[in-house]
Amino acid sequence: MSSSDLARESYYQRTGARAFKPTAHAGGAWSADEQHFSPLAGLVVHAIDRWLAERPGGDGGLTLGRIGYDILGRIALDECEITVESVRPGRTIELLEATVVIGGRAVVRARAWLLATLDTSAVADSPIEPLPAPEELAPWAMDQEWDGGYVASVDLRRVPPTRRGRTAAWISSRMDLVAGEPSSALASFVALVDTANGIAVQQDPAEWMFPNVDLTVHLHRQPRGRWTGLDTTASFGPTGQGLTSSVLHDVDGPVGQAEQILTVRPQPR
Template sequence: MTTGAAAPESYYERTGEHTYKPTAHAGGAWNTDEQHFSPLAGLVVHAIDGHLARRAEPLALARISYDILGRIALDECEITVETLRPGRTIELLEATVTIGGRPVVRARAWLLATLDSSAVADSPHEPLPAPGELTPWAMDDEWDGGYVSSIEVRRTPPSRRGRTVAWVSSPLSLVAGEPSSALASYVALVDTANGVAVQQDPTAWMFPNLDLTIHLHRQPHGPWTGLDTTVTFGPSGQGLTSSVLHDIDGPVGHADQILTVRPLP
């Protein structure tokens, strides 16, 4: 019987105004002593939400693009946010995640004013089958790490390698003792896409993503993040994971991840 305190039911604990300590639930799939990028992406949006809380007129996040600069250790991180292009209806922010004095992630977010365009709202993408209509999938049978073990995944049986539809949800909070926006909680699950539609056996090939770019035409809400995902491997070491993003009401945007494809020894 295991003794000692149970792991906190969150991905992060706040340790300062701009600093956060990851829990074991944030552990990565490729290396368990690193952070999985998915909850960290949500944490960046959480930090952006805090930066925007001082703003009188709210803006909606329309695009966020993350560049992963190096190894993301399972250690305390600092997130700073600055405004690069202020504006009343359009604004550009940059967030930097630093671990041990070294920047490991930079993210840029475009924010737009919220207007009523419901009269012309339209998308060619059909809604996904509801989460309850899909089969539960034990993702941790194929992948390691605290993050993968923390989530619930429902997906269609892959019609071919690199192609599937999946819903992802998590019972954990993003930051212990703090409410997170629906957007931050939703984004915290998007990076899972690269693991739900596996193109090749991850014990034979590595294909980690170097970035994540999310475009939104509608603000999503939870508790489920829908991923209509396609993974393509090219012939010279590059790959691409592309997803049409959904919530339970229908499509909300797109996400893309560039991959470095390498055989394992």
């Protein structure tokens, strides 16, 4: 499939004011009849963007600084509805909550902190070094190690791992998040972050399962461009828990961090 064909496709199609139907490209890595969480995370930001744009006063000059997702259960590859509400209004700080419902059941709850937008360019700084540019890294065929429509849809450039659980990668997708709708740079960026759990694996996914039950993204600046950079470390503990931690980058440098708690268990036989 050519890049021009991919550019006309999408992860979701809008079916109502708050409803979306996933395409095959949103298919999950652990099961063919589930959604990969990565594009769904971006869809939630897309829904928040629209909710803010449509309310009186818009975003009020606030910028998303953190979004945390709790995955409440199986995310079927079916139509979903996303509702957004303000649970802590404010002029300089606001907390929003978004709920994803499939088949009458809440499958994801997300809370997003919006913070006042101010000019702090005079003190902007980070000690974190930028990643090598995407064009400096060789493409990695992630779909040779993982299944699913989402994995097959992305362009991934990875630093060759020197040990289990540690690598860095750039990810991009030429697909629309929602068919026929422009998405913000933030929504498109977040739509690729959950891929982190598959790029620096600790164990062979044919032998072990390690799905994440949450995703939390913190940002110290808003991302730009079409590439999401992940400098990722995955750790497994001795009692069934794991943690995937990523420093997030765009092509200009670091933008924040992401954390994913994992449930680690052997694949059923």
